[in-house]
Amino acid sequence: MPLHEYHFSERWLVPANACEVWDVLADAKLLPDWWRGVYLECVALGDVREPRVGDRFRALARGALPYRLRFTLETAALERPRLVMVKVSGDLNGTWQATLCQKPDGTRVELEQHVLADKPLLRFFSPLLKPLFAWNHRWTTPRGQAGLTAFLAERGKLQTCRSAETGS
16 A cells, blocks of 8 residues: 555434435535535536536645645546545545435435545655644544534525424
8 A cells, every 4th residue: 555545434424314415415516615614615627517427626625734635526426315426636536435324313424535645745745644644634524524514404404304204
């Protein structure tokens, strides 16, 4: 395994219906709206209206450490309401995948990210600072889960899950 290779597995529980969660995760241009403070921009490259395989976006993101990552996201797989997968290229190269599963108390989101950190700073310092760079990634994760939950709440989507389960 190259020293600049990273693999992250995370699990979120979002108190909303899987379709509502999928709709947000599948629409990359929404990243700065819900993963606030981490995704600084995500701009569609081409005419993107509805999420579809092959859509491309230019992204700028940050963590707690004082550097930014520039990369392109390309939608690789979409299966509503179960799967969102993107290819990542640029300062990071690899894949990011979210697998969704409806549960009684919301949607379980299993996140898998496999990337090579090819930003010269990260690539060069990974042999020494890999734990710090991994910590920087883990700093972003709770902001994503909280931001997604808040984004859905602002749009009244958290009630959708509870209403559907109780039949009200």
